[in-house]
Amino acid sequence: MEGKQMKSEMDSIVTEERPWSELPREILLLIARYIDQKEDLVRTFAVCKPWKSVTPFIHRHKKGTDPLLLSFPGIVGGQLYNHLSQKTCFISVPELNETVCGCSNDGWLLLGSFDESISNCEATRVPQFFIFNPFTTDRIDLPERYQLISQDYLYCFIYQQLLSNTCAFSSPSDPNWTFFALKSSSKYEVIICTYHSGDRDWTTTVYPVEDEDHHFIQTRTNVVSHKGVFYCLGKFGKLGAFDSINHTWTVTSPKVGKRFTDLVKKYFVESNGELFVVDDHRMRVNVFWLDKTKMEWVRVKSLGDRTLYVGSVGSVMVTPSNPSMKNRIYFPERVQKGNQDICENSLAANERDINCALHQPLMSHQ
Amino acid sequence: MSESTEKKMVRLRSSDGEVFEVEESVAKVAKTLQDMLEEDCADAVIPITCVRAPILTKVIDYCKDQVMISSSSSTTNNPNERTEQERKAWGQKFMEGVDSSTLCELLVASNFLNIEGLLNLGVDKMVSMIQGKYPQEIRDMFNVVNDFTPEEEEEIRNQNAWAFERDPYYKKRSSSK
Numbered sequence: 132m133e134g135k136q137m138k139s140e141m142d143s144i145v146t147e148e149r150p151w152s153e154l155p156r157e158i159l160l161l162i163a164r165y166i167d168q169k170e171d172l173v174r175t176f177a178v179c180k181p182w183k184s185v186t187p188f189i190h191r192h193k194k195g196t197d198p199l200l201l202s203f204p205g206i207v208g209g210q211l212y213n214h215l216s217q218k219t220c221f222i223s224v225p226e227l228n229e230t231v232c233g234c235s236n237d238g239w240l241l242l243g244s245f246d247e248s249i250s251n252c253e254a255t256r257v258p259q260f261f262i263f264n265p266f267t268t269d270r271i272d273l274p275e276r277y278q279l280i281s282q283d284y285l286y287c288f289i290y291q292q293l294l295s296n297t298c299a300f301s302s303p304s305d306p307n308w309t310f311f312a313l314k315s316s317s318k319y320e321v322i323i324c325t326y327h328s329g330d331r332d333w334t335t336t337v338y339p340v341e342d343e344d345h346h347f348i349q350t351r352t353n354v355v356s357h358k359g360v361f362y363c364l365g366k367f368g369k370l371g372a373f374d375s376i377n378h379t380w381t382v383t384s385p386k387v388g389k390r391f392t393d394l395v396k397k398y399f400v401e402s403n404g405e406l407f408v409v410d411d412h413r414m415r416v417n418v419f420w421l422d423k424t425k426m427e428w429v430r431v432k433s434l435g436d437r438t439l440y441v442g443s444v445g446s447v448m449v450t451p452s453n454p455s456m457k458n459r460i461y462f463p464e465r466v467q468k469g470n471q472d473i474c475e476n477s478l479a480a481n482e483r484d485i486n487c488a489l490h491q492p493l494m495s496h497q
Numbered sequence: 498m499s500e501s502t503e504k505k506m507v508r509l510r511s512s513d514g515e516v517f518e519v520e521e522s523v524a525k526v527a528k529t530l531q532d533m534l535e536e537d538c539a540d541a542v543i544p545i546t547c548v549r550a551p552i553l554t555k556v557i558d559y560c561k562d563q564v565m566i567s568s569s570s571s572t573t574n575n576p577n578e579r580t581e582q583e584r585k586a587w588g589q590k591f592m593e594g595v596d597s598s599t600l601c602e603l604l605v606a607s608n609f610l611n612i613e614g615l616l617n618l619g620v621d622k623m624v625s626m627i628q629g630k631y632p633q634e635i636r637d638m639f640n641v642v643n644d645f646t647p648e649e650e651e652e653i654r655n656q657n658a659w660a661f662e663r664d665p666y667y668k669k670r671s672s673s674k
Binding site for chain 2: 177
């Protein structure tokens with residue numbers, strides 16, 4: 132049956148010579164991967180519009196899978212730090228000035244223009260929220276028009292979630308991406324604000340809390356996404372999941388052990404659909420993995436050949452290029468020393484709380 | 498009827514109607530065809546309507562070569578076995594006479610038929626052709642029309658000014674205005 136389908140698909144294709152400008156996207160992306168020199172890449176994809184249209188999907192950095200730390204103190208753009216080579220390079224990106232980063236994904240950052248007065252809900256000028264890729268300088272502005280709830284309220288809503296890093300977006304490398312922010316301030320309702328690519332407006336939905344079991348107390352833990360579902364970590368290890376395709380919000384209560392306490396800062400990590408929680412006692416780090424069959428947060432004793440990079444605007448789990456880095460956790464945002472089975476390590480000497488994001492270089496686009 | 502020793506043949510029809518008869522093992526180098534053959538729609542002629550005969554000939558040449566290497570690779574001291582260097586040289590030779598319009602069709606065909614090795618050869622060739630060239634040179638080479646407005650082109654150039662310094666083609670264009 133599949134064969135027949137394929138035949139009809141093949142029949143529909145015109146039999147003339149094919150112009151280069153109509154090269155399929157996947158071939159253009161493959162070409163981009165083969166090009167070594169950055170200037171060749173820039174020049175090639177400036178040839179015609181169809182070629183130019185794939186540039187947001189090009190991910191450069193072929194070597195290794197280690198993330199770079201991007202920090203932007205807000206004065207002169209940003210700096211990139213590669214902890215393997217211990218090299219820093221400065222990038223001049225005006226968009227990074229005077230902005231706050233809420234979360235990051237796949238090399239993209241959610242940025243909000245920085246205005247002190249907004250945090251007090253007295254917006255003197257309209258804050259801009261945008262998703263930005265500092266490497267390709269692609270910028271996607273989130274809409275300024277707001278429906279359903281008052282403008283000021285929504286500014287505050289998104290701004291607060293941005294400041295507490297409790298928002299997320301799926302990678303804009305997928306044309307069908309979504310931005311998500313959640314607020315669960317009362318016992319009776321959860322407010323979810325989303326923006327889908329291509330929409331003119333935000334969507335804000337209030338989900339009433341059915342009973343005690345579905346009560347979700349928000350923590351300042353980052354939000355992660357996988358295949359259109361956004362996961363939030365609540366108090367007592369509760370897991371909130373928002374399905375952005377069907378617009379459903381569900382709360383589950385995985386079992387938690389003694390070590391899983393709400394007293395310490397937690398980081399939420401997603402890797403190939405698996406969920407991990409890293410808690411940060413400063414002197415001791417615990418990693419928990421969600422066993423979905425038993426619905427239990429299980430303490431992980433070893434990361435195997437993988438490495439965790441943990442930060443408040445985004446965390447990633449990778450297989451490091453250098454085997455000596457395996458089974459380690461890096462906290463790029465501060466200096467720490469550890470003494471347990473899973474080593475913790477510092478990525479950069481950033482003792483101050485600054486804006487920084489992890490850029491994971493190798494993300495497959497196919 | 499059942500001559501199991503005889504090699505099973507598969508017929509492929511190109512977009513311009515030419516029918517090619519190849520051994521099944523040769524057709525199976527193309528993953529797309531392999532899937533179709535395993536789905537058992539093999540006795541009819543398989544139409545490959547997005548690939549013209551001269552391109553399909555080239556594709557089949559490539560597949561035949563792959564079969565020749567792999568069929569004898571299990572024996573020791575295989576005369577057909579190639580070192581990395583030899584493979585590279587072979588690939589270069591295979592792509593040598595390919596002009597730019599053939600290359601484009603070859604890329605599309607190998608992508609559609611899912612022949613990774615051939616696709617990589619094609620992309621390699623394409624990348625070697627564009628190396629160090631400016632957009633107008635690439636357009637001339639591949640017969641691509643510049644569909645940007647002058648303003649759009651200006652903007653692209655300004656965004657990555659460093660990559661367009663000393664572009665002789667662009668200067669010519671603006672000075673002739």
